[in-house]
Amino acid sequence: MARINVVAADELIDKEIQVLDKGFVRxxxxxxxxxxxxxxARVxxxxxxxxxxxxxxxxxxxxRNDHTSPFEQVILTFHIKTPIFIARQWIRHRTARINEISGRYSVMKDDFYIPIEADVKPQSSNNKQGRSEQELPAEVVQNVRQTLSSDQALLYKRYESYIETGVARELARINLPLSLYTEFYWQIDLHNLFHFLRLRLxxxxxxxxxxxxxVLASAAEAVAPLAYQAFERHIVKGRKISAEDVEQLLELIEKSGEPGMQKLKEKLEGK
Structure with a gap:
């Protein structure tokens, strides 16, 4: 069977799309x-x-009906550059094939992530794992960014000194922080990419x-626009509801007496 070429996807091949201050997706x-x-699906x-x-x-x-195997026939391969603390979240998605740069073989680059001022926020009061949208005092924000920069520079100089004095790379790297950028190749099928996007969007x-x-979503849309349209319709903008929610909605429809609500009623009843 001939290779399927998608013009919009071909135009993206090998283009580095910048993410954060020094990262990219390709x-x-x-x-x-x-x-x-x-x-x-029709075979x-x-x-x-x-x-x-x-x-x-x-x-x-x-x-819409969770027939996943046809979407697994579409494969995307990315080259990613991201801070290690993001890579550790990324790698939890175990349904992809990944090959990451190794600090045992390579001398790591002096590339560290420093958040922009707008991204330095206080801890959320109702989300234990996230930040709020409130603002921190300007002097706190500046101090965070300055100390991150100076600490990263100091740790990298120590790393360099270990390398220069002959310490093995696999040991020299252990003091480098999670803000260090790493790179990896990431190959994933479209079904599992949609699962990744459902969580990470x-x-x-x-x-x-x-x-x-x-950025990954824009690549998925370029490769399979009809599939991405369905994903956005049913997953990104759609909502799952419980049995209790269904009962409440059916009660509201019954009380409304609106004939135009019949189709929704049938859908909720699984007809």
């Missing part, structure tokens, strides 16, 4: 697209791609990883 390669999802009865409208409806149906995710997720 789409290295991709395999498949909307057409591959449709082909794999059971030998039909390939039809019209865009029919393909869009099929992809929407597959995603959410407002409860750390701001820095949301910045990366938005």
């Amino acid at each position: 789409l290295v390669d991709y395999m498949g697209g909307d057409a591959r999802i449709v082909q794999s 059971s009865y030998g039909a390939g791609t039809k019209t865009v409208r029919e393909d869009s409806a099929l992809i929407d149906y597959l995603l 959410d407002s409860h995710a750390q701001k820095e990883i949301r910045d990366y997720a938005r």
